[in-house]
Amino acid sequence: MAGENVKHLTDAEFEEYVLKADVPSLVDFWAPWCGPCKAIGPVIEELAEEYAGKVQITKMNVDDNPTTPGKYSIRAIPTLILFKGGEIVDQVTGAVGKTQLVAMLNKVA
């Protein structure tokens, strides 16, 4: 039931889709075994709709894609990283609420 606006990224796509993109991207690093990740899923889908065209809202399954999480030293999930122009603008770990994520996205949107 993943929202149609949420792009599911692989390690292979990450550089092209996120780092080299003209628009900012939010990457939600998650895994199916992670309760808090599951809990923020619906929020991510809402944001994808609301920020369509402004910020790319994406998810990366860390079980299937170990390289990118390794590169960013991610050892806790959910971790959400906001990228712009190939750089990290902001990042947050844990089941944070929509209000906090909106404040984060509005830095670049």
Place this chain on the structure above:
Amino acid sequence: MANTDYQLIILGGGPAGLTAGLYAARDQLNVLLVEKGVVGGQVLVTDWIDNYPGFPDGLSGSDLVEKMAAQVARFGLKTRNGNVVKVELSEATKKLTLESGEELTSQALIICTGARPNKLGIPGEEKLTGKGVSYCATCDGPFFRDQEILVVGGGDTAVQEADFLTKFASKVTIIHRRDTLRATKVLQEKAFANERIAFIWNSNVIAVEGEKEVERVRLRNNNDKEKEIAVSGIFILIGTIPNNEILPLDQLGTDKHGFIKTDQEMRTKIPGVMAAGDIRSKTVRQVINGAGEGAVAAIAAEHYLSELD
């Protein structure tokens, strides 16, 4: 009747808040639940729950939350995501101020802000949080496949989660400041029987070290002898502290640890203000009594409101 936005506001959406919301919405009060993150609270990070009745095969914490949330949704509970920064309580009006500056008022309030994991407060802990320092085995355990890790603590959570972590880690060492565990017997026996769990007694962690990630920790035993051990992860599971920073504690009344005191109907010293769940001063912190307290608090709120009319 006072001129407020709502009859009842529930502050916090863990099992206590969701159950209070279930009762209040089902009884058609004008009620709002305010949650700063996502509903569920600490249960969300509980891997498996075998002692919540009605689920004979057990279920994961996040599945239990999902079911609770679906149940309150069925009765149309209004929920609102927002970070409350100020709580002002008087007999007539309970007023919450959100980070945005917006104010929400009610005649009755149920405080279910819960608790959060305690920290050690040692060098390196903050810097390496999420990079090997963790407070949640179920969230972060799978990142430590075939690695050696440390669990700090001797209570139910520490011992249960150490056992869980051996699903991933090659070796889990429990470090405890005493020479006996406080965890319940069944959990202790399971841990002692687990070949992948080792123990270091009478010792404290005094520092976490590493450049980009956790590489080692420094320990000191009760005879002041120090040593260093190489680990890639350290799980700190040493109890909880109350989420009480926004609350007027003097007015509410707390125990010495900052948990709110109530009577057996969950009423605080302030008329129309109840507290339920892990924020309450009590000895047992389980999902089942959190939920039960939420129900009691909602009924107390209803009594309070009906007497105002």
